[in-house]
Amino acid sequence: MHHAQVDVTSEAATNPEISVSGFEAHAGDENGVEDIIVEDADEIDDEIWSTPPIPYTGQTFDNKKEARQFYNMYTKRIGFSIRTGTTRLTATTREQRKVTYVCNKEGRGRKAKEDKANDESDEDESIEEISEQEDNNDGAGKKRKKLDGGKKRKREKMQHTNCKAKLVLNLIGEHWQVTDFISEHNHDLILKPSLKKFLRSHKGIPQAEKEFIILLHGCNLTTGRIMQLMNEFYGSAQVVPYVGKDVSNFRSTIRRREKYKDMQETLDYCIELEAEDPEFFYKVKLDDRNRVESLFWVDGAARHAYIESYHDCVSFDATYMTNMYDMPCAPFIGINAHGQTFQLGCAFIRDEKTPSYKWLFETFLMAMKGKAPLNIITDQDGAMRNAIASVFPNANHRNCRWHIMDKFSSTIGPILEEDEELNEDFKECVNHTVTPAEFEEKWAAMLTKHHLEGNVHFQRLYAIKSSFVPAYYMHCFFPFLQSTQRSEGFNAVLKKDVNPNMSILHFVRQYQKIQEKCLVAEEGQEFKTDDREQRRWSKYPIERHAASVYTKNLFYRFSKEFEKTAEYDVKLAGEFQYLLVPNNTTVYGYGKREYLVTAIEGDNSYFCECSKFDRDGILCCHILKIMTRKTLWFSVLSTSFAELAAEGCLSNERYTIMQRHIKEMRSEISAIKERKKAKKQKMSNTPALDPAIGDAQLTTSGIANAAAATASGDNGVPPSIATNAGSMEAVGNPPRSNVKGRKKEKRLKNGMNAEPKRKNKCRLCKSTEHNAARCPMKEDERGLDLGSVTAQ
Template sequence: ASDESMFEYLNVVSKMFDSEAEGYEFYNKYALEKGFSVRKSYVEWDGSNKYIILRKIVCSRQGFSEEKHMKRKMEDRKRRPRSLTRVGCNAKLVIMRQEETGRWFVKDFIDEHSHPLAPRDLSCLLRSHRRISDEQKADIADMEKCGIRKYRIMDILCFQYGGFDKVGCIKRDIYNFCHANKQETISAGDANTVIMHMMVRRERDVDFFFKYLVDEHGHLKGLFWADSQSRLDYEAFGDVIVFDSTYRTNKYNLPFVPFVGLNHHRSTVIFGCGIISHETSQAYEWMLRTFSDCMAQKHPISVITDGDLAMQRAIRVVWPDSNHRLCIWHIQQNIVRHLHDDDVKEEFRSFIYDTSSIEEHEIEWIYFLQRNKVTSEESWLHQMYQMRKLWCAPYLEGRCFLGLSSNQRSESLNFVLHTHLEGKMSLFEMLEHYERCLASRRINEALHDVEALQSVPFTEENASPLEKHAATVFTPSVFKMVLWSIDAVSKCQIREILDGSEDSTYVVSKQERMDKKFGVRIEEQGGLLHRVSCSCRKLECAGTPCSHIFYILGILKQTILPSCCVPTRRTMNAKCAYAPTRKNQMSDYSVSLQRYRELRNCSHAASFKACHSDEDYHRLIMLLQAQHHGKQSSFEQADSKESTNAQHNNTLGLAR
């Protein structure tokens, strides 16, 4: 042996360790430099079996595969056998505990290998040198919650650490960690984990609402939840609700029912979410009653749903005074599915949008059914005829639906939920998906708020004073709708004026349909405009003034819209009664995790600044290394309250 090898041998055998773990770490670091992997092998205990007194650590290629595995025939195997890694390597480190001092010394050391050693740039990929650190586990868990695929997580880590050799793990380790983490998260039972998580959230947020229902066997039958911001959003925007149970986004095939609406920017706002085990009237009644309990018994003015009969019955029972209409989007889908003649399709679609009188509609229906020989009560056309009051235009005219005729709001929500959605998703994973979607909706609202506060929609120089005023009072998204009415003013024409003692009614028609008349009623008090209404009821139904109102106000030389024409829910004052909570708080269940995030963000900023100077770089790296090696990670010291919740520690891999 060379002098260098002998010096190295003497250096190893003279080592002393404070613990068995320290001895293992030393040999593992030695193996990393040399190019082999290690594993723990033989162990001896003291006479009372309380303490380990001897530990043998061997090269991972020590020994041979068991003979029974080698002799099995290929046809008897369920899977192809693994590659052979054991070649009888004799390299080892044996350490023993001194009884007097409790320290460990090297009893035996062999450094001869019967196989090629890996080069330094590859040895980091050997098994004993791969480890996901606590901070990496926290970051991986966060990235997975954000819907980032595992192979992408590996790409991000390689980029952040400056190469695969500095990450400390490989893609397979990330997959294994995520799988094990998921198993530990729901080890108490998937439904129990979700309920336990919600209990913790209610402790943190007294206004967080959730309620669940179990059967006699303890199985989950129903679940509903809404955080404090969703409840405030319902107070402001809960006049029209859209919900749809046609999505089963979990491995139990349970209907997932998000309750959504429209905010002051005409974008989706989420009021709550429910899960039921069976699509029965009783199940939907329970969910609607629970929703009403959550929302202080404030019933919606109108509801838009899919065509589920059980849901229709539940709405009639629980919300008898609410307007109910079927989703046009679902009807359009069913038209394609059930009708195959293009002429029949077009004639059927006319019933959706034609605003002629109810009497005329009824006559047209009879002719339509007769022409198409619809006699069976089981046919789809007959069933739609039975439900015509829930979707035909004449029956729904004058009712408030805010311009919504379909579940497209629910569709867009579920589109987001279906991004990275897997059929085997657990309830807890589905909850994380929902929360992620909720956070994105709130960020979207915040961006719209900033735009509305910092800018005013563009209007032409020669625009009317009413148009310019509308641009300042309505949110930009709503103003785009208002422009449609303003542009249609040029087509309006006065037919007659009916004067009363305190009010006047202006009869208006559109030039293309002079036979159709609308009455714009103007009420004054003390010579000032007090109230404006129109018989078309667009203001009440869609929440924006119609072209008839703009036309008459223009004739009356009004320069600003009266307050009755500017519904608060269409302005930036819609939520002025309470400060919004825009931040998603689902992941804020661990104090140590919150501290970690703050420190990570701060250290990122400090590191970027320090990297531009040799002096700052060396000072900061010494400080960080001293902190890292100086004492046990605070993540390993989980407080007792957090440790009672499996989710607190297991999801992040902290406190391991």
């Protein structure tokens, strides 16, 4: 037996023209698609040979695949493409015993069979990319190919020259033998190496690089990004032995394979996660056709975090355009002790109706051992609201203020834009009222002042005031939240890794990766909190103590709050009460209003009507102002009495005067204490006074508890559950959902302050017709003297 073997390594070492691929086979297959092989892919590294081995009559091979690879390698170096011409089968076993490989320009292109073969094999790679989608609503799963809104796909035919070049193989015994070989061509050959990758039989991706592309596909890199990486690896785009369309087709093959058993493989993946993490929880609901209707999963770390610490506040929102079934994605988002977003589980539901949300919330309760969230914020969805009222009846449920304001931006926005004073009154009423009674009073005054009593748009907004106005939630723990921006932020991060064509399995994998990133980020903040010294704004002991209690991120917020103490003056408003008056026009986050602080010295307890401690878990600048003021008073009195003591000890007369006045002061102070004690007993049953802090130096655990949002309870969690576990092997993919959420590229982005969207203005001439880069005044600026520009 004679084999035409080539030592690639030695040839490459002696021939500087040979370009060897730097890829090696990657171990493992993350997506389980190692069996995906393009039929005509060249498995041999793309190399340029100066003296290619030539087939000859009598040459033998162990199998037909080996023979074809050898001949295809030869044709690539010569500069033409091959295809299978004719085959002959045995009469008894119907196995191939003869095969002929011909030049791709063989024939004259007259037969319909040849035309069809050429149409399939010779596509113009410069035409626009074809988007292929599958109709998931029909059981047959027919493919739909679109180009420019349904135009017919453009194809180009090859010029056939009736070339006679061929290689004939016959099965003789157990080996395939070359019985005929013609090397002459009647057409020009492709000699430029960078053009040979466009020949049909030389298209395809080497196996090692397929495995690498599978890894990149799992990271959701675009085809363009993948090709950029390959260009860098090879050194030039011309040297890469395939084009972007080949990578795109290969990725489509991966997606098609994932799609057929998507949900079954997703459940298998959940079982794998459960084996790695015994506290991983998942539950699936099937319809009457055994197709997935709803799916929920949560990892063990998130379960422990929620049960032990982060059940005080949950942000919940449904998002779209994340999977090929159009199923709404519903993640549960929490906030950890560092103020970071934390994933508390995720779900897919078929529709956005009350029964679907009710099943989801009940499953969430099951996973979290019956511990319902104390506070939850969502968008303004009726079905969601009904389900929350049914499953979480004791939770404080509020709606996202951003979405509500955005909804009314088209009706109320123009009115506010026309009247600047009304706009200021509206913001002051909605954002800076602290009690429902105050909101009602200011709202009525605003309507009367601006003659809006009969305006239906303001009446509609007023009707839902209790679902979004902060005054109705001042004592509820929504740390630094006025909207569902935590959920929106997670959705934005998630959509960098998923798209509407992705499978559920791919989504779950990406979700787990994002959760790992969250855990790493939390560990990084823990290290910085323990290892780094917090930068303080002042020398007050209270700030030094706060630095030892708060985490790094929360202490930063505390310091910013401490800085605002300089923006207030203090007025005595009565016994135990102080009025904080802004010394400037507006204080960021608090507006122009005054705030009343109640401070009981005997209990060292403080209460501010802004309720920031209840809402965010950190002290407000108003309470901090009173605390620092008391410290300042003590310092002033200590200095004054030290000076008087130094003077009073110089003579008996001075000493007698000092003692008399000290006795009188003690008597008066004792009388004040008695009056305060009596008033305190009278006020002991009054709920308006909330002792939020243990003492003036923050020595209680109140801040730590509020910052970490911890709660006692059993750490045990129930085992994971899968509905209809006995029939998991027959689980089908869900149909395409008809959602009521956003459609592609039509989502509203703005509207936080219920104002209409404004056009960007040119910073030079203030025109809305262009920006500064295209402004006609730009030429004048360019003509300025360089020295004058630098001086400015």
